Amino acid sequence: MYAKIQLKKLLQAAISKLGLSWPEKANIEPPRDLKFGDLACNVAMMLSKEAGKNPRQLAQEIKEILSNLESPLEKIEIAGPGFLNFTFKKFYWLEIINTIAEQKDRYGASTFGKGAKVQIEYVSANPTGPLHIGHGRGAAVGDSLTRIMRFAGYDVSTEYYLNDAGIQMNILGESTWIRYQNLCGVKASLEEHHYQGEYLIETARQVFEEHGRALLDMDLDHGISICRKMAMDVILNGIKEDLNLFRVEHQHWFSELSLIQKDKVSYTLEWLQDKDLAYEKDDALWFKSTDFGDDKDRVLKKSDGSLTYFASDIAYHQNKFDRGFELAVDIWGADHHGYVPRMKAAVQALGKTENSLQVILVQLVNLQREGHQIAMSTRAGKFVTLKDVIQEVGIDACRFIFLSRKSDSHLDFDLEVVKRKTMDNPVYYVQYAHARICSLFAKAQEMGITPPTDDTLVLNGLDTPEDIELLKKLHDFPETVSSSATNLSPHYISFYLMDLAGCLHKYYTVHSVLKAESSELIQARMTLFQAVARVIRNGLNLLGVYAPEKM
Structure with a gap:
């Protein structure tokens, strides 16, 4: 049994004999100075008021009880205002060698999660261009967390939410259509809001190879829709290839468009209205997110009848819980931090606890070379792709560096430094x-x-x-x-x-x-x-x- 767990059980047994229970704020940690032993505990100080005794007096009573128990403890000392310091016998530490030899690649695994059903959704980048290094950090965090939670006994399912509906996809279609026209010899220029990346030239070439000049004779909307679908398919296939290369698993690819086509969003909005959790105002539909701690109510359907992303996201999370997940973990870019309170509110409106949704925010990566920043812009088409970085520094280095800091902290990724041995x-x-x-x-x-x-x-x-x-x-x-x-x-x-x-x-x-x-x-x-x-x-x-x- 591992040291902290075993010591806690021993202490719980001792304080139980004194008619006391383990206090929430008690902690067991290694002392700052190793001369004070292997582990230290403040339980006597946490319980002194309840016990009506001086902390050192209570610590002495706990020590006496522990001294009469069969345990791997070699020495128990009282320090300062009432800390208990513990030193284990040498054989106790040596036993771990046999445990590791027996458990091999399962050493560290446990049933801690008790089979709880968890869904981790990550990357979920719009299929409007190749994955960049920022997406790579989110991919590494999500995939590693999946491995860790499964190792700890959770039943984890992984998912990529495919934003295949909405204005960004329309812009993708228009951008590809313009590139296609250029290949057909038609003068057309990209506007500022279009995707500028040269990767769309290759996509447009594939459209041309399949359809020739036929799209020019079609209805404009139909021609753009063909460009949109082919661009999305080509880009999505590239995303899947990059994630596979990066050793990242997604068991499910969930389509936002499927929610709309199956009227799941409309159903969810009607359900919220029936529960008096949504109301109409100024020809728009609003969600009562302030009822659940958000700073203001949020629009679900605009006055022109179009749905907000938030409406689709509520329906999507309803779908997650309908599939039986006890915990939904969403991994988002740090720029979405303001979106967290409203989604927490939505989850509570759906009848779940606030903690049923956990959001991990991932800061962008500052890509550098020899200390000089490399400027990136997805819309302008100026970025280093994840695949480029993998090919330069390797998968191992890339993943480890992404995971070497807390996900919501800034990360400087210097290509030259990472390659150094x-x-x-x-x-x-x-x-x-x-x-x-x-x-x-x-x-x-x-x-x-x-x-x-x-x-x-x-x-x-x-x-x-x-x-x-x-x-x-x-x-x-x-x-x-x-x-x-x-x-x-x-x-x-x-x-x-x-x-x-x-x-x-x-x-x-x-x-x-x-x-x-x-x-x-x-x-x-x-x-x-x-x-x-x-x-x-x-x-x-x-x-x-x-x-x-x-x-």
């Missing part, structure tokens, strides 16, 4: 730790040293501060996974891996492995390194990143 590069730092262990085992084989097997694990001699530091870090992995899933934060895994790699690299500077004082110690340290390599592989897999054996 130095310890300043976080993806190299972590992958090199794994490759370093593989290299050590290859060298051991050359030296005739037989590596330990699951049946011959040797642990004697793993008692230095660096050994214990690595063992503790290995203990932390399962909790890191569950915390990452609970907080919808894939960057917890990348942070953890950088810490684990740091401990490994530090170990190398302090201790010799293959030239240790005895054959038994060599085997013990190789056993430890086997476990570290396994956890690095498991963690990198959750990020969708490979663990190389050579670098």
Whole structure:
């Protein structure tokens, strides 16, 4: 059992004997200074008022109860105003090696999510152009979160919401139509609001190859509609290819247009009116979002009869919950932050709790080369595609850097820095730790040293501060996974891996492995390194990143 969980159970048993219950604000964390032990807890201070006792007095009573229980604790000390500091016996940390050897690629997995049905919707970029690097960050976050939540016991379904209806698609059709006319020798110019990218020239060429000049003789709207459909199909196929290349999964592709064609939006609006959650004013239909904490009511249908995106989004989320999802996770660009309160309001109007919808905001990426910003504009057609970046720096580097910071924080992505094979590069730092262990085992084989097997694990001699530091870090992995899933934060895994790699690299500077004082110690340290390599592989897999054996 992992340290924090086991200690919490022991403390709960102790305070129960005192007629007390675990307080919500109690926490168990490693002390800032390791000389105070392995873990510290403030439970005595949190319960002193309820118990009617001085915190140190209560801490003493808890200590006495714990001292009489069978446990892996070696030492319990009281510090400061009433902190309880705990030191575990060495064997407790060593046991994790056997656990990792038994569980292998499932080490860190759990039933924490209890099979809860979760839908994660991400990327969902308008099919109006190739994916750019900003879309790539959202793709990496969504796909990694899917891997993590499944590993933590959730039943996760992935989805791409296809915005194939509305004004942007009409503009795409018009932009392609103009490019098609140019190919037919007809003078026509793109206006400022049209998509300027040269990728539409190739799309228009495909229209010409299939239809020749026939579209010029058609009704204008019909000709544009053909251009719109072909442009969307070509672009969407490109998006799917790029996401597949980037190791990103989408099980379902949901069409916004299907909601409209099946009258699902109209049904939802009528349902809101029947529940007195929508009203007519100034020839428009409004949603009573202020009833659910939004700062103002929102338009569902405009005075000209056209639907807002919000109307379709409510119908779409109704569809999600109708499919039985207990939690809907939407991953949006940070520029949509103002949209969150109204969608939270809509979800509550649909009879769900506010927390049934969780929105992860992803900041745009500042793409740079040697510190100089690369300007990007999708509408103007001036951007570096995700595929371009992948081809230049590689999938592993791209995904890891995207996941190396909290998703709603700004990210500077310098193409030249990411390609460097130095310890300043976080993806190299972590992958090199794994490759370093593989290299050590290859060298051991050359030296005739037989590596330990699951049946011959040797642990004697793993008692230095660096050994214990690595063992503790290995203990932390399962909790890191569950915390990452609970907080919808894939960057917890990348942070953890950088810490684990740091401990490994530090170990190398302090201790010799293959030239240790005895054959038994060599085997013990190789056993430890086997476990570290396994956890690095498991963690990198959750990020969708490979663990190389050579670098």
